[in-house]
Amino acid sequence: MSTQTSVFHSSTVALLFAGLGLGGAWYGASIVMPSLASRHGAGIDSMLSYLLVTTGILFVAGYCALAWFIWTGARRRRIDQRLTRRRTEWLVSGALGLAVGLIAEGGVLAIGMPVWSEYFDATPPADAVTVEITAQQFLWNVRYPGADGQFGRNSAAAMDDVSNPLGLDRADPAGRDDVVTQNVMAVPLGRAVRLRLRSKDVIHSFFLPNFRVKQDIVPGMTPEVVFFPTREGSFEIACSELCGLAHYRMRGFFDVLSPAAFDRWLAEQATPTAGGPR
Ligand SMILES: [Cu+2]
Structure with missing residues (x-):
């Protein structure tokens, strides 16, 4: 292969790598998150933005450096680089590794820990709206405790997918409303x-993309999540665990209403017998 052909090929490869880096960053920057609707979600978005920007810069810098080395290396008449000393290699590798670790982990800890505390460690306020979500293949059962604030007893033996999907004990006064x-x-x-999250069968994952809320639900466990909605609207509930063949059908709606509209809505959903879904 002639020198000119070799330079042409290496230039093409160099431009290809530079294009991959810049094109990848451009594509990544064009993806936007679902519109935000919760208080703690702003912190999660900050953390994601920080990680995407810092890793994006490293990604572009890596590809451009590779392109530069290919571009300049192909134009050299002879190979004249000498091997570096072992000490220098250790120092450069160590410094780069430490810098990446500090940028990535330091940023995540500094931005992420306050969000973690707000989301997982905060004590729910006394006036929080408590809702029980029971996942099953392939829908979400939702239960409100009613005016008494108490969930009634339920049992697996009393469950009937059509008339009583949660197995409510209708004789229990706490469950009547x-x-x-x-x-x-x-x-x-x-x-x-x-939210109190339960599952009747397999592992599901309760996901509210707009609220940056996602929690796996494991049968036999009752994880809780607490968050503050910040605006009214109708939002999607998705299952983010591949839970079976009709997993895609686990789509629900999470409506944030004004207090008066919520009271009206809850009254409309109430049934005299309590137990059957509307
Ligand atoms: Cu599911």
């Missing part, structure tokens, strides 16, 4: 939401 819906839930704006 429980309100049950399927795939639709609402909360009032201005109060914290406290």
